[in-house]
Every structure is written in C-alpha cells, then in structure tokens.
Amino acid sequence: MTDARAETTDAARGARRRRYAAEGLRIAAVVVAYYLSAKIGLRQELVRGQVTPFWPPTGIALVVLLLWGLRMWPAVALGAFAVNVTLGPSILPVLAITAGNTLAPVCACLLLRRVGFRTALDRLQDALALVFLGALGGMVLSATVGTGVLVASEALAGDDFWPTWSVWWTGDAMGVLVVAPLLLAAREARWPRGVSAWRWAEAVALLGGTAAVSLVATHSSLNLLFLVVPCLIWAAFRFQLAGAAPCVLIASMIAIDAGARGSGPFSGQDLLAQMVILQAFNGTVSLTALLLSAIITERNRTLREIERVCERLTEALSRLAPEETLHRWTPPRPGERER
Template sequence: MPVARHVQLSRDGVVTVLEICALAAVYYGSARLGLLQQLVRGQVTPLWPPSGIAVAALLLRGPRLWPGIALGAFLVNVSLGPSLPAVLAITAGNTLAPVCSYALLCRTGFRSELDRLRDALALIFLGAFTGMLISATTGGATLVLAGVLSTEGFWPTWSVWWTGDAMGVLVVTPVLLLLSSARRPKDVAPRRWLEALLLAAATAGVGVVETGRVPLMFLGFPLLIWAAFRFQLAGAAPCALAVSTFAIVTATRAAGPFAGHGLLTNMITLQAFNGSASLTALLVAAVISERNETQREIARACGQLAGMVATIATGEYRPMRPEREGKGVGETDGNGGPADTKRPSPHP
C-alpha cells in the first residue's frame, strides 16, 4: 500500500508539472498574440487574453497551477521590462490578479457552467473588474517608479492595462469554460445549424462594418441578444468575444467613434462598450438558462403528479398510515376485546 500510494503521488506530481508547463506556454503564446494590438510602451494592450486564460485555468484545474501563470508572465515581461526588479514586480501583479479573482469567485460559490445569474454577475464584477485592479495598479506603478512613464502617464496606462486584463476575463474566460464542458450535439435539427451559420455570418458582417469608418458599433447588440436568447452561453460567449475583438481593432486604428480623441477617452469608451456587450451577453444567457431549468423542473413535477393521479385512479395507490403511539377506536386489547381509550380517574 505505501508503494502504491507513493507511485500515485509521483504520477500526480508529474501531471501537475506538465499542466503548469502547458499553462505557461499557452500564457506566453496568447500574450504574444495580444501584444499585436499594444498601445503603450510596447507592452500594454486593450485586450490581454492571458488574464482570461489564467482565471479559467484556476477555475477548472485549481490554484495549484499558479506557478504556470507566474512562469508565463515572467517569460513575457523579461524581454519587455526595463529591469529585473520591475519585471518581477509586474510578474507578481499578473500572477496575483487572477489568483485574487479565483478566490473572490470561490467565495461566491461560482459555477463554471455560468447557468445562473449570480455566476455571470460574479464573473463580471468580481473576476474581471475587481481582481484585475491588482495587475493594472502594480504594472502602472512599476513603470512609473522605473522611470519608463511619467506621473502624468500613469492613469492613461493604468486605464489601458485594466481594460485589457478585464476584457480578457470577460470575453476569453467564458469561451474557455464553455469549451471545457462542450459535448457533441445530438439530434440537432438542421434549421438550428442554419440559424447558427446565419448568426456567424451576421457577426462577421457587423465586424467588417464596425472596423470601417462608419461608427455602427451598436449593431453588435442585437446579435448578442439573438445569440444569448437562442443558444445561451454556447452562442453568447463566442459572439461577445467577436464583437469585443472588432471594437478593439477599431480603437487601435482610431477609427469610428474612437477618432479624434485621446488615449484615456478611447479606453473609457472601449471599456464601456465591451463591458456593456459582455454584460448583455452573459446576463441574458444566464437568465434564459435559469428559465429553461425552471421549465424542466415544472415538467418533471407535472410528470410525477400525473403518475400519482394515474395510480390513484387505478386503485393501486395505498397511502401509508402514520403509526400511533396509543390504542384508538377500533383497536383491541391483549385479550381480543375493545380497548379502553379512557384514562382512569386519579380519584375514586
């Protein structure tokens, strides 16, 4: 038994190390992809996918994977940071932020299915907006102390940093949680596939218009409602990711509603739009999921009641009588005669 237990622990340790290495590699790769849209000093971007990947990894595999986040963040920042102490400080902030988000979500009883309204609200306001304050504040303050940024440049940089990390959680984490529980659909009607294709085509069309010079970003909201209402999280999460990505591309090009404004104003506008889009998609999807679950529970209850009524109608239903402590009317004493249910008077 001790040998078998030692072998099992060794296997678990190897699996954990492999998962940590895989998370670090995915973190690094997604960071390089996110830096393609960098806005400030070559290292601050309005969409930071690694933050969403980190939160999803902690929710799915547990806090034991935090070294993978730290390793990935260090590999990304070591070639961007001005000095080793600054790199370590930024790495610490990038690691603590998703860990804090994970802890806050666990305190609320978060479920990765995102099928409840409370789960969607927790992910938005605790996982994204609150937890990512740590990385943005740590990163911005580190760049100022290292002399990379001036004091006046702290808030614009902080706004972009916080926007990027929060958007990573809002649009990337739901997609990863969805993929982790995805199952091959069975007996899906062809018209449902056709509707999904139409939704995808409409989203792509809106993206082409949105990234152009015409300020029509609001066209994404009907698509988000359509996706959430008809496909719940399976449609809302990818659609929100696409709409937010189109908005970020538009912001980096300073086109549409982002033309002619400063960086801080554009980041506030972008954060408001992407936050509203994610909020709409996740909340509508959660409400529809709760409604569907309630309908299924009502159907199950009606089925049980119908079965009981059918059993009673056929005369096969025999309700159990509760046991009585004393003898009552119709009961007999030990000699076969009727039992006296009256208590004797205490006085002669």
C-alpha cells in the first residue's frame, strides 16, 4: 500500500515537473520572440531611437494572451523589460514603460474576450473587434503611458508629446493589425493537398502583385494608395484569411518604410501628418482584408451547412418513399372485395 502511494506521489511530481518545464519553455519562447521582433521594429524608429511606426511585439503579446491565457503576462513583461532596459532613459521610466507595454495587450485581450472574440477570425464581429478594440482602442494605453513617461522624465520636450504619441500608437496598433491576423491564420492553416499548379501560381502572383502595386503606390508623387485595395479584395475572395493576412503584411511593411523615409504621399508632411496618413492607410487595408475574409468565410460555412441539411433531407425522403409506397391505399378493382 505504501509502495503504491509512493508511486502515485512520484508520478504526480513528474507530471508537475513536466508542466512547469513546458510553461518555462513557453515563457522563454515568448521573451525571445518579443525581443527579436522588437529589434526588427526598431529599424524603423523615428523618435529617440525607441519609438517606431511598426511594433510587432504587440501582435505577438496579444496572440499569446488569447491562446495561452492571461497567465502569460509575465512573459510579455519580461520581453518588454529586456527591450526597454537597453533603450533607457533610466530604470524608473523603463519600469513604467514596461508596465504600459504589458497592460495594453492585457486590456486588449480582456476587451476581446468580453465581446466573445474567436481566434479563427471567421465572423464579421471578430474582425471588427480586433481592429477597433484590440488595435485602435487597446493600444491607446501603451502609447499614452510611454509618451507621458518620456515627457515626465524630460527625455522629450512637452511640445513633442502628440507627434511622439501618434508614432507610438501607430506602431503598437500596426503590430496588432498586421502580426496578430498573420499568426492566427498560420495557427489554423494546414498544408493543402491536391491543389493544382494554377492555384499555386495564382497565390504567387497575388503576393508579387501586392508587393509591386504597394511599391508603386507608396513611392509615386501621385496619391495612389487606393490601388492596393483590389489586391486585398482578390486575396480575401480567393484565399480568405490565409491569403489576406500575408498581403496586409506586405502592403503595410512597404507603407511603413515609405512613411519612415518620407517618400511618395508622405513627402513634405510633418511627423504627425505622416502618422495620420500611415494609420489611415494601414487601418483601411487591415479592415478591408479582415472584413472581406470574415464575410466570405461565413458565406462558405453557410453554404456547407445548407448542403449538409439538403443531403440529410434527401436521405430521409429516400427512406420514407418505400414505406409510403407500401402503405399507400389503392381502390379495389370492379368485382373485388375491399380489404
């Protein structure tokens, strides 16, 4: 009896160790992904070497919290601290900025859960919630805290608050709008089987065409940003989220680079105006792609449900038809007695 209890205790301890090890690996993976993606975003920095119009860690943090739960917030905080401690200005502002970078995705996650958000992004309300609650609304917190801390610590002048805030908010929102749908689509994606060569060629042409049109639109002296929208419509109709998310990433990255360089429609504008144009473009691109993808996915799901119901009705009628034939009453012939 004692041996059985000891074996049970050892098994429970082993299961706890494995669970703790798995959680530790998850936390380490999130910290590494947060740090590396932040370094990528900082290549486009516009203010003080640490404020950028594209901040991928917010998208990673939000997806992690949605999929693995709010218990992963320490991983987000560790990643944010590891990035900000190298940027300064001092330890207290770094801790405050880290808190803002952690609270923003946590609040966005809570808002999305409140409205019943589904990570499959297969409903219209899910796309709207991600854009307006997860990105545009949730990231106000991090932008306000971060910019306020820099001004309070005299790392920025008071007159630079709103231009810096606009860049910070744009970067955090773009991280959610661009990275989160891509990660959620990759989670649901499966390697296609039996796909024709024409289908593959269409996908390659779509990605290449989106890149080419985005380059022309963001580097032309004319205002041609609207040319990107037909590519997104094509991606959403033909490939849904799996095709629309990469196209949004391509178009947004090219637009962000053009905005940082001040080329095309961004030339001759001050920093605040550039961020307004960039946020309007990326928000329109993301909203268009996500909404159309969700609508087409809902339509396809409805059609499949209708087909299944029709098949079940056909099967039920085919089973009832012989019984109705056997039980159908026929009038007696002349001279015969009615049974």
